[in-house]
Amino acid sequence: MTRIIMHGCNGKMGQVISRIVEDDKDAVIVAGIDVNDNIANPYPVFTDMNSIDVEGDVIIDFSTAKAVPSLIDYAKSKKLPVVLCTTGLNDEQLNIVNEASKEIAILLSANMSLGVNLLLNLVKKAAKTLTAANFDIEIIEKHHNQKIDAPSGTALAFADSINESLNNEYSYTYDRTIVKAKRDSKEIGIHSVRGGTIVGEHSIIFAGKDEVVELNHNALSKDIFGVGAVNAAKFLSQKSKGMYDMQNVIEGN
C-alpha cells in the first residue's frame, strides 16, 4: 500500500487524484496539504505541512511554482520522495529541485500522460529527419482559461526534447510581435492559446517546402495526468535519491 501526501489537494488536479486513489486498493492518501481548506476530503488536510502528524511514503505535488521550494525543504527534512507535477518553475526553483535530488528521489514531469511521454520520443526522430530537409518547427499549445503559466510545461518539454536531438542548436521564440524579421532557420516558435475548459492540446508542426507534418496530442480528461501521477508515486516510493521522469515509470527502471 503506497501512502500518499497530496500537496495542492484542493485544486483541480488534487481532487482528480483524490477520486482516482479512492478506487485504488494499492494506494491511499493519508494527508493533504493546501492553503485553501474549504473542501471536505476523506483524509486530514493541513494548511501548514509542518503540522502533519501521519506517516507517508511519497508526496504528489500539483500546486503552484512558488510553493515548490518550501515543499522541497519539507520533503528533504522527512526524506520523502516527491512526484513534482507543477509547471512554470523558474531557473532558481529548478535549481533547488535539482540540488534536492542529491538527497531524495524526485520525479519531475510537466506531463504525466502516456501519450505525451511517447510523443516526447517520437518528435526526436521527426526533428532529425525533417530539419535535415530544412523544415521549420513550431509548437502550439492550448489550455483552459484558469492556467497561470505560459507556455505550458509540456510545450517546453517538446521543445527541449527536439533541441536535444539537434545538438541544442535551436533557440526558442515566444512572441513574434517584438521581432520584425523573418524567422531564423534554427528557432522553435512556441505559441499559447488560453480559453474555456480546454484540458490540454499540443501540436508540433514541421513545415517544409510544399509539405507539413503535424504531431498532435489531445487530452480529453484530466484523469490521464492523475493516473500517471499515481503510477509515478507507486514507482518513486521504492526509489532512492536521484532525478527521475515518466520514461523511468513507463520502462520500469
Ligand SMILES: NC(=O)c1ccc[n+]([C@@H]2O[C@H](COP(=O)([O-])OP(=O)(O)OC[C@H]3O[C@@H](n4cnc5c(N)ncnc54)[C@H](O)[C@@H]3O)[C@@H](O)[C@H]2O)c1
Ligand atoms: N504534470 C502534469 O501532467 C500536469 C497536469 C495538470 C496540471 N499540471 C500543473 O499542476 C499545477 C496545478 O494545476 P491545477 O489545475 O490543479 O491548479 P489549481 O489552481 O486548481 O490547484 C492548485 C492548488 O494548489 C494550492 N496551493 C497554492 N499555493 C499553495 C501552497 N503554498 N501550499 C499548498 N497549496 C497551495 C491551491 O490552493 C490549489 O488548491 C499547475 O502548475 C499545472 O500546470 C501539471
Ligand SMILES: O=C(O)C1=N[C@H](C(=O)O)CCC1
Ligand atoms: O492544466 C494544466 O495546467 C496543465 N498543465 C501541464 C503543462 O503545463 O504542460 C500539463 C497539461 C495540463
